[in-house]
Amino acid sequence: MKEIRLNAFDMNCVSHQASGLWRHPRDRSDQYHTLQYWTDLARLLERGLFDSLFLADVLGVYDVYGGSPDAALRNAAQVPVNDPAMLVSAMAGVTRHLGFGLTATLSYEHPYPFARRMSTLDHLTQGRIGWNIVTGYLNSAAKGTGRKQQPGHDTRYDIADEYMQVVYALWEGSWEHGAVRRDRASGIFTDPARVRSIRHEGDYFTLDAIHLSEPSPQRTPVLFQAGASPRGQEFAARHAECVFIAGPSRASVAKTVTSIRTQARAEGRTSGTPLIFSLLTIVTAPTSAQAWAKYEDYRQYISLEGALTLLSGWTGIDFSQYSPNEPVRHVRNDAINSAIDSLTVQNPDKVWTVGELARHAAIGGMGVTIVGSPTEIADQMEEWMAQTGVDGFNLAYAVAPETFEDIVNLIIPELQRRGRYKTAYRPGTLRHKLFGGDDLLDGTHVADSLRIHPVGVRRQHTETGV
Template sequence: MKEIRLNAFDMNCVSHQASGLWRHPRDQSDQYHTLQYWTNLARTLERGLFDALFLADVLGIYDVYGSSPDAALRNAAQVPVNDPAMLISAMALVTRNLGFGLTATLSYEHPFPFARRMSTLDHLTQGRIGWNIVTGYLNSAAKSTGKTQQFSHDIRYEMADEYMQVVYKLWEESWEDNAVQRDRNSGIFTDPTKIHPVRYDGKYFTVDAIHLAEPSPQRTPVLFQAGASRRGQHFAGAHAECVFIAGPSKEIVCKTVVSIRDQARLQGRRTEQPLIFSLLTIITAPTREAAWKKYEDYKQYISLEGALTLLSGWTGVDFSQYELDEPIRHVRNDAINSAIDALTILNPDKIWTVGELARHAAIGGMGVTIVGSPTEIADQMEAWMEETGIDGFNLAYAVAPETFEDIVDLIIPELQRRGRYKTAYQPGTLRNKLFGRGERLDNAYIGG
C-alpha cells in the first residue's frame, strides 16, 4: 500500500482559505505576525511527522470583487500578508526534520538574487527547503511592481522556463562540489579554478555572474508547482518534483493526475514522478457526532463576502455583480466554467447558485472538506488515494491551530494503525526524505 504523505497548507496571513473563521473564539491565525505562532505550529507538525509546511503567498491584493480592495481588507482575505521566507529560519531552529515549501513568484524578481536567497535557506535549514514555483495571477501584483498589467498566461510560462534555466545553472553549475577548501594551512577558502561564471542571454533574462552562495545541501531546492492549466501541467511535467492540485471531486482530481503524469512521461521523467498532493480540509473529533457539531459551529463564522472575494481573484469574475441566489450558469468566464463543471460531477442535476459556491469555498477554498470521526476520515483519505492516484494531501485548516492539532492527535494515529503513514522520518534532506535517492536534483529535471 502506498504511504500517505501530508503537507500542512498555510500562509503568512489571517484565515488563509477559511473565510471569516478568524473570528472563531479558538482561532489564533490573527497571531500570524508573531514568531511564537509559527514555531508552535512547526513543533506540532513535526510531532505529526508531516513532510512539509507548504507556505502559500501572493503579491498583490484581491481587488476584483467590486473593483476595489475594500472587501479583501474587511474580511482579511489574504491581506494583510507578510513575507513567508522570513518565517523559515525560526521554524527550522525548533525542528529537525520538517520541510518547508516556500511559494515565491518568479514574475517580479530577477533570478540572481532569488537563487542566493534559496541557497541561504537551504543552508540554514540543513537541506529542508522547497520552492513552490508560481507566476502570479493578480493584476494588482503587476501594478504594484511597476507594470500596467500582468503578462499573458503563456508568456508568464515562457518566462518561467527561462527563469528555471538560469537558476539551474546558478545552483548546479557555478560551483564545483570541491570548490570550497576551507584550508586554514594554505589560506585558501575557495579554489578559483573550480568556480564558473554563469552566462545566459535569453529573451527575458540576462545573467553574467558567479553564484554568490557556496553549494548548499540540496543545491537546487525541492521543486513544487501548482499550475493546473494545460501550459502549467506541461511546465510541471518538465520541472516539478511535487505538484499541488485542487479539485472538488475524485473524478476531476484523477483526470488531473493522469494528465500531469502523462506530461512527465513525455518529457523523459520516471513514471512515479512527480509526487502529487491534493488540497483537503479535515474537520474531526473523537466521534462522528462531535465532528459534525464542530463543523456546524465553524459554519456560523464563515464570511460569504470573504469567500467571494477570493473566488473573484482566483477566477477573474467580479461576483459582487451577482445576487447570492443567482444561478451560476449566468456567470460566464472560462475559469469559473471549469470550476462549476468540476462541481457538477458531484451532482449532475444541481444548478449551483453564487451563494452555494461561496459556501462551498468558505472552508477549504476550491478543494474538498471532509467531516467525521478518525476512522471515517481515514477511510475517505484511503479512498481518495486509491481512486485518484495521488500521493498525499496538502491539508488546509478551518481554525488554527486547532485543525492541525486534531489531525496530529486523532487522524495520524489511525493512519499509522493501518500502516498507511510513517512512524519516523527518513534521514537526510527534504529531497531524500521524499524520494530516498540522495540530496541532489535528478538530472532528468535540469533543462526541462
C-alpha cells in the first residue's frame, strides 16, 4: 500500500488558513514571534515523523477587501507577518530529521543573493531545506518594492523560468565536486581551477559571478511549488519535485493531479515525481461526537470578514462590495470562477453565496476540512488517496498547536496501525528521505543541463542557456 506522506502547513504570522481562531482560548498562534513557539512545534512534528514543515509566506498585505489593509489588520489576516527564513536554523537545531519548505517570492529579489541564502540554510540544516517557489500575487508587494504594479500572471512565470535557470547554474554549475580541498598542508582551501563564473544575460536578469557558497549537501534545495493555473501547472511539471494543491472536492483534486502528472511525463520527468500533496485540515478527538463538538466550538470563533479579506487577496475581487446573500455567480473574474467551479464539481446545481464561501474558507482556506474520530479520519484520508492519486497531505491547522497535537497523538498511530505511515525516518537529506537515491536532483530534471559533470574541459565561464 502507498505510504501517506504528511507536511505541516504554517506561516510566520497569526491567522494563516483559519480566520478568527486566534481568539480561541487554547490557540497559541499569537506567540508566532517567539522562538519557543517554533522550536516546540518542530519537536512535535518530528515526534510525528512529518516529512517537513511547509512555511508559507506573502510579501505584501491583503488590501483588496475594502481597498485598504484595515480588515487585514483587524483580523490578523496574514499580517503582521515575519520572515520565515529566520526560523529555520532554530528549528533545525532542535531536530535531526524534519525538513523545512521555505516559501520565498522570487519576483522581488535578484537570484545571486537568494542562491547564497538557500545554500547557507542547506548547510546549516545538513540538507533538510526545500524552497517553495512563488511569483507573488499581491500588488501591495510590488508597491512596497518601488513598482507601480506587479507584472501580469503569465509574465511572472516567464520571469520565474529565467530565474530558475540562473539559480540552477549557480547551485549546480559554479563549483565542481571536489573543488573544496581543505588542504592544511598546502594552504589551499579551494582549487580555483575547479570553480566557474556563471555568465547570464537574459530578458530579466544579468549576472557574471561565481556562486558565493561551497556546494551544500543537496546543492539545489528540494523544489516545492503550488501554482494552480494552467501556466502554474506547466511550471510545476518542469521544475517542481513536490507540488501543493488546494481543492475542495476529490473530483477537482483528481483532475489537477492528472493534469500535472501528464505534463511532467511530457517533460521527461522520472516516474514518481513530482510528489503531490493536497491541502487538508483535520479536526479530531477520541470519538466522533467529541470531534464534532470540537468543530462546533471552533466555528464560534471564525471571522467571516477575515475569510473574505483573504479571499479578496487570492482572487482580486473586493468582496466588501457584496452582501453575504449575494450569489457568487454574480462575481466575475477568472480566479473566482475557477474556485467556484471546483466547489461545484460534486453539486453542480448549488448556487454558492458570498457568505457560504466565507464560511467554507474560514477554516482551511480553499482546501477541505474533515471532522471525525481517528478511524473516521484515517478512512477519509485513505479514500482521498485512492480517488485522487495524491501522495499525501499538506495539513493546515484550525487551532495551534492543538490541531497538530491531535494529529500526532491520534491520527498518526491509527495510520501506522494500518501500515499507511512510516514508523521511522529514512536517514539522510530531505531529498533522500522523500525519493531515496542520491542527495542531488535526478538526471531527468531540467537543471541537469547546467550541472558540472566530472569529465570534459573546464571553462572559465558557464552560460546559462537563456
